[in-house]
Amino acid sequence: MTAVDVFISPGSDEDEERTLAAFGLVRREQDRACVTPWREAVVRPEASHVLLLRAGDKVESGALEALSCFAQAFEAQVTTMNARTPFGVIHSPRWLPLLLEQLPYGGRAVLIEGGYAAKKLPQLEDSMSDWEILLRVTSEAERIVHCPVTAVVQATTTSMAAQADRPKLTRMFRAAQGRSAESVVLSSAGMPLVRHRDDASEHVSIIVPTAFASRRVDEATEVLVERLLRALVRTVEHDRWEVVLVVDETTADSAVTPCREILGNRLRVVRTSGPFNFSVAVNEGARQAAGDVLLLLNDDVEPITSGWMNNLLGTLARPEVVVVGARLLFEDDTIQHMGVVCPPGELPMHPRIFEVDDPGHPQAQADVPYLAVTGACLMCTAADFRAVGGFNEDLPLNFNDIDFCLKAGTDGRAVICVNSVRMRHRESSTRRPQITSEEIASLLPWQHSMMRDPHIEYRHW
Template sequence: MVAALDSNPAAVLAYSDHDILTASGRPFDPFYKPDFSPERLRGQNYITHFVVARREAVNAVGGFRDGYDGAQDHDLVLRLGEVGPVVHVPGVLYHWRQAPDSVAADENAKPYAFDAGRRAVADHCARVGIDATVLHGSLRGTYTVRRRLSSTPLVSVVIPTRGSSGVVWDKVRYYVVDAVASIEANSTYPSVEYIVVADSVTPPAVLEELARVGGDKLRIVPFDEPFNFSRKCNVGADAASGDALLFLNDDTELIAPDSIGEFVGHLQSTDVGMVGARLLFADGRLQHGGHLYADGPIHSLFGWPGSAVGPQRMCTIPRECSGVTAAAAAMRREVFDAVGRFDEAFPVNFNDVDLCLRVRREGYRIVWTPAAQWYHFESVTRVAGHTQDELDLLLGRWREELNHDVYFNPCLLPGRNDWLPRPMLSGISADVLGGR
């Protein structure tokens, strides 16, 4: 831990992974953490007890404060994260003893600790300019940051389509019509327009029904070129009037009414470049929980039950990811243009991966939030597979980033989406040599 700080002179704090130790001395439930994730830290004290901090930084932020019993560590780490870089040392360097009266043994042992944690997060939000109400989350020890919108800018929902139809839940549907209709019927966000980029093969009946459903919020943009998802998204963005762009696959259906407002709330933070949604298959399984780029790209927790809380509750908390799928993702127009838009050299696949990596290269955070939620009928209207040219282009451009995902712990097995650990040696993966 000290070596990690020595290697990073600007860093104010170092933390490591941990596990739980039973009364009989058996370790279990290791928590392999991401590198510093401020969004996740607002929703959960994932850093917990064992940290090493620079004395001058601790003194500068006022040390431990009275009135936060049980959450002193969370409060201090939030304040330190506001003033300087935080480094993560992968590997289980301490055991959290499961004493009879500890939270490790019983989450209800110290209810006052979670009340203090909520206040610590609320104080932090006020300090960093996030106008929000902070509530207890659905699970003990988690917190919901409900952002207030300073305005409701026009959101342009860009939907590429061929006007395809299919059967979902024993009912024939035109996907793009139902995608728009679900937002019109269920969304609480007041200011949207629909930019539907329609191939020439789109049936006239679909266009007529779209006009009925979308009304004066709808603009249909004809597309007569060979299939290119990236090109269609860029054409849609050119036709859009909104300050925010929501890229949405046509084979989707809105679940959470506040989804678009949730996107806009995160995009109010100028350091957030892109926000992605929780996507479910028609059968309720999880389709997307953020991208993983460690020997990827793959979807995090792909195929898990939609009701699963995930490893260390990660499915219930907004958090930074290295990328999110463009099947349902929002950006400020200025960021989309600044990073170079979708690269049309990726006509079918990896276009969102490439875009996300360019967003992060420019220093923006990418946030995945479970509070924005759609059904995604899994690319039923997209061309299947990818070309070798697309894969070669992606790897040639981003090989290092795809081998080093800062939000995926190197103690975990790469190329998997289930958070299984590597073989361990004395609590530290044999493949992990130091901190990062």
């Protein structure tokens, strides 16, 4: 049997009464609630778990039983949950410390195992932001799980620390988990982002397979790869980089000439034979690339602002990261890619595709872990690319990027979508890929890995 102590941070008399009254309607005989500063709270010996609430918050019916039994079944020290806020229900992903170190991505309520709570409660001040409370409660926990139920109705939104305090708290959290934080910078939305300082000596090879397709852009018909190369010249601030242009063996030199005029000696041309196979093109480009770091770019992608390459490099240099990608937008500023969700038993999908991009939203600037990112913009080290055997050439069109990311992440390092990097992707929003049975079968060996996708509980958000 489980028993829960609910500790309510003091607030107004009205808010305290509201929380206690709601608790009285849903409590079990063995549960207890009291209003007390968290650092002064005393956990009953018979309490298996502790739930922290702010005055005004309400526990949903059946939540105490569901949460405590779930936590007990998984032997969790901390259990996170979904929450209803004044702006709607927050469907949180599974436990993601690399995301929590940037922002409180879910609700503020957490269920804490009784013994662990007795250790942590004296460290908590009611005046701390909800985010700081979450960081301190989870920083030393060895077993954290997410229970995908809406368990608490929050009277207010989850609070963030003052901007000036955010880098310090991120460093504190990472240090407690034994992870470094060489440099923490604030995004345009005020989110703390962990970056390792750009190594100017790194040589980046940008691999661009192309068939020199043309499209009408800004009232003129342009060759898309030429537009991409001009954008690279305009926006790349890193010193050492080259473009490896992968073309068919029958491509005329006249098609390549404008590219040479744009890039000069930064251009390397690689020719492949046979029917188009994206994996073959990428692998051959990587084989002939001179760079320490490889960046795959579709020829219909275009960087929007400068600074993006250093941002990707600074993220990739983190020891816990193996692959990085970017947020890609259609021409109408709707989302094309912000990571790939890989639900077991289903096809990989792009969350929030076709929704309007909101750069001011905190997660729209965050570094979000996924199992995979699209090969339209994918960066990794050349050493890691070779270590997993590159792209699977049996997958000429679809799922080769998914397969690569899943291979790269088998050692526990993260695949990150760097949302503060935005690129235009002129892929047609009406295009529907033709997926073969062989491509679907290629996902079967990865079903166990897909079970750990942190986003599958909210894949339709």
